[in-house]
Amino acid sequence: MSTVLETPARVVEPTHPARSWAAVFALARFEARELRMIASSLGVAVLYVAWVVRQVTQRQGDYPVLQDVDRDTQGMPVLVGLVVMLGVNRAVLRSHRRDTDRHFDVLVVEPWRRTVAHVLSVVPAVLFTAVCVGVQFTWAALKPGAVGHGSPAELAVGPLTVLLFGVFGVLLARLVRSVFAAPVLLVLLLFALLFVASPSGTAWTSWLGPVVTESGSSSFPSDLLERPAAWHALYLVGLCLFVAAVAVLVSGRRTAVVKAVVAGSLALTLVGVAGQSGGTPPGSTPARDRATNAPEKVQSCLKHGRSTYCAFPEWAGRTAHWAEVVDRVQDLAGGSAGGERLTVRQRIDATYGLETDTLISPSTAPGQVTVGTAWGGNRVPEFAAAVASVLVTGNEKAGSEVCDARMVTIMWLALGGESDPMTALRNVRLDDSVSGSAIVLSPTESMSMSAEQTRIVVELLKKPRYDVAGKVKAKWTELTSQKTSTARVAELLGVPAADKSAAKAEADGDSCEE
Template sequence: MSTVLETPARAVEPAHPPRSWAAVFALARFEARELRMTIPLFGLSILYVAWIVWDTTQRQGDYPILQDVDRATPGMPLLIGLAVMLGVNRAVLRSRRCDTDRHFDVLVVEPWRRTVAHALSIVPAVLFTAVCVLVQFIWAALKPGAAGHGSPAELAVGPLTVLLFGAAGVLLARLFRSVFAAPVILVLLVFGMLFVAPSSGSNWRSWLGPVVTESGSNPLPSDLLERPAAWHALYLVGLGLTLAVLAVLVSGGRTRVVKAAIAGSVALTVVGVIGQSAGTPAGSTPARDRATNAPEKVQSCLKRGGSTYCAFPEWTGRTADWAEVVDRVQNLAGGSAGGERLTVRQRIDATYGLTSDTLISPSTTPGQVTVGTVWGGNRVPEFAAAVASVLVAGNEKAGSAVCDARMVTIMWLALGGESDPMTALRNVRLDDSVSGSAIVLSPTESMSMSAEQTRIVVELLKKPRYDVAGKVKAKWTELTSPKTSTARVAELLGVPAADKSAAKAEADGDSCAE
């Protein structure tokens, strides 16, 4: 008789627990590669890189203002975000289009985890945008003529916009199972941002949008911007996370972690909204009023040669460029003007913040010349014209009122020392011409230049500099007298006389009527 020992069968268990999160990350990597290769995102990414290279190598960008550079970075990321929104929305709906939803029921990755994977697939696009923004800003900051200070919060707006739109694309796919929902929402978003949303940063509603653009004719010191940029960045972080977690919640994620995440992200959004609700001040503040009406209280002054240069702290490094122009103009002047001690003062109108577009009134202080916060390009001959007008007329107010033959002397002093005087003449005139009457631009009020004065100046600029400079120095008193006629100035400087019709128009040296 035999005994059979039976051992109870053990339940077969997997050697390792299911690695569902590993599958989530693997899916996220796959979807990120697929998203990157979508035609809209791929094309815009190439365009973005090309635009950065082109924009940062332009000559007019040799003197960037960093607090303007950081605010200019969200433009292209906004387009990248819209492309990501469409791409990730199509990716989430791919299984529905291909009729493979029912096959996912046998997988270990639940629907809400797949939603997490799609949300994570946005991260590489966000990081790509962040790198592009940093390259754009650092490239500008490394230029020798850079001034000002950038804001990390302003720089974060571009990448956070991509995060926000990407999360919106995932949520839309979970709420609406149609591939047409995202394009319709996109069109409505673009329409709202262009035509409906208020453009002024002083309106709190404008800060509910992803990008708030404010700009004026003249950059302001960074401490006068007074934009709630940090609060806005916090708002974008909270809103983007809220949309992403909502998508997970809609997909069936009911864990305590998901519930805590939705509560935390909503709290961040609310705090950001409250913090940015004041917006940018629409009018003057004590700091703006002081910088506008009493800039000497907040400026640093340096002496270079015989002149003094006063600038806001962020622009003190630019005084050498101003001094070079002043020295060039004074070297051509005669009489006491060649050694006059000038005061070059940086002036702004910050009364209405970044949207200020008010003309700076000319100074009545003898020997004071105004310079703005923008430099390079056309601003150089405009400043030279302002220096020359003060040397000839005594102060900016009197110089802006000159419309007689002294304009010839002023313009030759301003342009005679330029390496390319004819281009400088074209740049300093409102109509970009080198013939006929025109308005001459300057940091304050413009000046008037008649057709005959233009002809004489053009002739002088064609002559050797040393030849004209000798005559200007020798005849300085007569050339800077308001009683000297235009015909007499031409004679003193060796320019052929005008024809009879032009001489009649310039009778008695009066060109103010033109």
């Protein structure tokens, strides 16, 4: 009789643990590639790159203010983020649309791991945005005329915006299993951004949105911005983590770790909300008031040649550019004006905050010329016009009130030394014209030119510079007198007289009297 020994069946376990996280990363790489290859993503990427190239190569950007450039990097990532939100939302819902959800039940990658993979698939788009932001800012910072200081927190807003929209697309797909939910939400978001959201950073509610770009007519020193940029970046980081963790939670992963991440990220978001709740100050603060009404207390002054140039610390390197313009204008002047010691002072009006659009009042101090925080392009002939008006009239206030033939001398001094004087004349006039009457722009209040004065200036700019300069120096006293008529100025400078009707009209308006 034989005995059969039965050995209990032994469960053979794999020698290596399941590589579920490797599958997650593989799925993330696949989804990132799919997201990158859809037409809308390719289109917006090309558009973004073209926009960055245009921003960094345009001539009027030769003198960037870096605390403005960092905010300028935040607009385009919103468009990238919206496209990423649509793309990742469709990717999450792909199995639902194709009715393949039931097949996933036999895979080792659980639903919550697939959610993590979709969240990770957004990372390449975030990195692409970060590279574009970095290129745009670095290119501006490397320009010789760059001034100011950028904020890392402001630069982080663009990539964080793309990440936020991406993870929100994942969460939306887990909450609403409809391909129409994301497009409807996209329309609502665009409507909110364009029409509902407050454009002013002074309201605390505006800081609940991903991007708050404030701009005004002039740039502020970086220490006067007073934007809660670091708190806002912290708020976006917390919100991204919170949305991603909630997406994992609703996908079935309800462990203590996930719940702790949800709670911690929510707390981080609320800390950011509290920190940014003050928003940007809507008006004057002690620092802004000091920079507006007593700039000499916070400025440093340098001498270039005959004149003194006072600027906010970040603009100290730009005084040499101002000196070139002053020297060029003074070299054409006659009498004592050719050797006058001017004081060029940088002035801003920060009374009403970043979004102010208030004109700076002209100075009554003898020999003081105002210059703003912007430079390059039209700002150069505008500053030259201000210098010329002070040389002719003695101070900016008197120059802004000129309503007689002295305007011809002012404009020729301002433009006669330009390499392209006709273009400069067009740029300094409000209507971009070289004929007829017009308003002449300057860093403070504008001036006005009559049609006949414009004609004379145009004729002078066509003549050789040395020829006109000699006549201006020789007849300086008469050319800068309030009693000299426009017709007499034309005669002194060798410009043919106007026809009789034009001459009579000019004579009728040649006086400052009402």
